[in-house]
Ligand SMILES: Nc1ncnc2c1ncn2[C@@H]1O[C@H](COP(=O)(O)OP(=O)(O)OP(=O)(O)O)[C@@H](O)[C@H]1O
């Protein structure tokens with residue numbers, strides 16, 4: 546099923562004192578895949594990427610990038626990668642161009658190749674006019690765009706994107722999406738983390754949901770959504786939002802009729818529904834895994850076309 550394995554992780558554990566941040570993670574990501582690695586805050590996404598990029602050692606387990614061990618063939622493994630770290634790690638006192646040029650040098654690019662790549666990649670992130678600007682004079686979103694250009698300019702085989710689009714405005718986010726897709730079309734294997742779940746829904750071939758250091762499930766976005774049903778009914782009651790799932794729009798609308806609520810929406814199921822259901826504490830198939838992203842919510846009733854346990858009654 547997996548063609549050539551580009552990112553392979555076996556039984557990865559990481560402990561920070563009492564915190565067991567990774568609890569036996571296994572992953573196999575094939576060449577050219579765009580894989581979304583999703584999970585709530587503190588679930589271990591960045592720790593995984595830090596191990597894969599040799600910034601920290603695992604407590605137990607092993608990982609390989611394009612066949613190179615991140616523990617025993619550190620430099621070879623590192624040379625396979627481009628990384629957008631979660632936190633901005635550019636040199637503030639240097640210009641955009643200098644930051645990118647030093648990076649190109651580290652990856653053995655010639656002066657000519659560096660100059661061409663810098664122009665090409667700054668164009669992609671809409672920063673061609675900021676080449677000579679000092680990093681410290683850029684806004685947070687603009688810095689992140691420089692980091693994205695830097696991660697890709699040496700055309701790495703494997704790209705780690707740890708929340709690459711956080712803080713970017715919607716139009717540049719869309720542009721970055723096509724940029725990420727382009728890197729994939731050019732042959733890169735990409736591991737992406739994001740809290741914008743629609744980003745993963747749109748981009749990813751496969752998705753892993755991670756929760757407190759363990760992978761709960763791996764599947765395609767479509768299969769994960771299909772597990773929920775096709776249509777969602779969000780009902781608002783005294784500030785609480787509940788969500789139920791149905792096979793058809795008609796079933797969702799019928800269920801909304803004659804109930805007590807201050808408002809409701811019928812909409813297509815999205816990947817965020819699956820994320821919330823699966824990373825909630827209850828297993829799928831049991832009642833009430835879903836919470837709303839609007840906060841303060843709970844769910845009553847869950848299932849494929851089933852009705853919830855809301856009390857009946859008119860408004
Ligand atoms: N250097 C560290 N020292 C101690 N604990 C750490 C360290 N780095 C991470 N942790 C802990 O490990 C767990 C996983 O953290 P990690 O940064 O990998 O989460 P994450 O999934 O990337 O979260 P977020 O979505 O917030 O970025 C958390 O409990 C975190 O507090």
Ligand SMILES: [Mg+2]
Nearest residue numbers: 590591592631
């Ligand atoms: Mg993180």
